[in-house]
Amino acid sequence: RKEVEQDPGPFNVPEGATVAFNCTYSNSASQSFFWYRQDCRKEPKLLMSVYSSGNEDGRFTAQLNRASQYISLLIRDSKLSDSATYLCVGGANFGNEKLTFGTGTRLTIIP
Amino acid sequence: GAGVSQSPSNKVTEKGKDVELRCDPISGHTALYWYRQSLGQGLEFLIYFQGNSAPDKSGLPSDRFSAERTGGSVSTLTIQRTQQEDSAVYLCASSVYGAGTDTQYFGPGTRLTVL
Numbered sequence: 001r002k003e004v005e006q007d008p009g010p011f012n013v014p015e016g017a018t019v020a021f022n023c024t025y026s027n028s029a030s031q032s033f034f035w036y037r038q039d040c041r042k043e044p045k046l047l048m049s050v051y052s053s054g055n056e057d058g059r060f061t062a063q064l065n066r067a068s069q070y071i072s073l074l075i076r077d078s079k080l081s082d083s084a085t086y087l088c089v090g091g092a093n094f095g096n097e098k099l100t101f102g103t104g105t106r107l108t109i110i111p
Numbered sequence: 112g113a114g115v116s117q118s119p120s121n122k123v124t125e126k127g128k129d130v131e132l133r134c135d136p137i138s139g140h141t142a143l144y145w146y147r148q149s150l151g152q153g154l155e156f157l158i159y160f161q162g163n164s165a166p167d168k169s170g171l172p173s174d175r176f177s178a179e180r181t182g183g184s185v186s187t188l189t190i191q192r193t194q195q196e197d198s199a200v201y202l203c204a205s206s207v208y209g210a211g212t213d214t215q216y217f218g219p220g221t222r223l224t225v226l
Contacts, residue, residue, distance in 0.1 A: 004153070032212050043202060043217035044154070087153065098167065099215065101146075101154035 003027055004090040006102035014110050017078050021105045023071045023088030030100075032091035033064055035073050037084045038104060044087055047073075075107075083109045113137070115218035117203050123224045124193055132188045132221045134203030140216075142209025143186050145178055147199040148220075154202065160186065161209040193225045 006023045013019045025033075033050035048055065050062040050071050061074040071088055088102040116135045124130050136143050145157040156170040160180040171177070175193075180186040190197055200220040206213035 043219050045217065046214045049212070098156045098159060098170070099144075099154075100156070103151070103153035 002102075003100045004088055004102040006086075006088050006105050008103055009106040011105065011107045012110055013078055013107065015078060015080060018074065018076045019078055019107065020072060020074045021086055021088075021107075023073075023102055023105075025069050025071070025088075025090040025100075027090065027100075028066075028069060030091035032099075033071050034089040034099070035060075035062060035071075036087040036089055036101070038087055039084050044101075047086070078109050080109050080111060083107060115203055115205055115216050117201075117218040117221050119221060120219065121222045121224075123226065125226050126195060127192055129189065129191045130193055130223065132190075132201050132203075132223070134186045134188070134205075134218060136184065136186070136203070136205030137216055138184075140205035140207055141183070142206045142213070143180055144204045144206075144215060145186070145188050146202045146204065148202060149199040157188070157201075159209070190223075193223075195225050198223055198225045 004025050035047040036044040037047045038044040048057050048062050050064045052064050054063045059076045063072045075082055085104040085106045087104045090100040115137055118133045122130055141162045143160045146154040148154050158171055158178045159167040175191045178188045200222050202217050202220045204215040204217045206215045
């Protein structure tokens with residue numbers, strides 16, 4: 001089983017819709033979680049960190065469920081510019097700063 | 112300011128040759144990471160440097176892979192006797208402290224093709 005698993009998609013969503021991705025992680029000792037965004041043939045860039053209490057940044061909301069070991073990302077009022085691959089990143093443990101990346105979920109926003 | 116830079120952007124080599132990939136991290140960042148991304152795959156951790164500490168080499172796939180970081184700044188990833196399965200995009204990232212909560216800033220990557 002992969003440490004971080006995501007539905008690869010693709011998700012094809014009309015502009016303005018709400019879309020949600022889930023990601024599961026297997027290492028219960030993981031401490032830090034992130035969502036990165038990767039555009040086609042570009043490097044990944046941090047979208048947002050994921051906090052235990054949940055956090056929101058504009059149209060984006062991230063949630064962490066430690067009991068079920070999953071992370072979610074919700075995008076509201078989707079824009080064409082949201083089209084990208086979203087990488088779920090499983091936390092580095094204390095004293096071990098490796099990040100484990102999921103294979104990504106591909107999202108295409110349709111006009 | 113300047114971001115993470117990598118060179119070359121593309122490298123085509125023949126099977127069995129050695130290659131060197133370079134990474135210039137963001138100035139002042141103490142932590143540097145190498146990953147590789149194969150087509151349709153997630154990022155695979157290779158090696159991590161943090162300040163003057165011994166690097167975490169646990170992700171290197173074989174002894175053909177090695178990396179060094181000179182003067183706490185520039186890093187070189189070397190692949191000896193390249194194989195076709197080494198073909199991938201090699202990404203370098205840096206962060207301020209290397210803590211688990213730090214943002215990692217990625218370079219544009221080096222696309223390696225082994226013929």
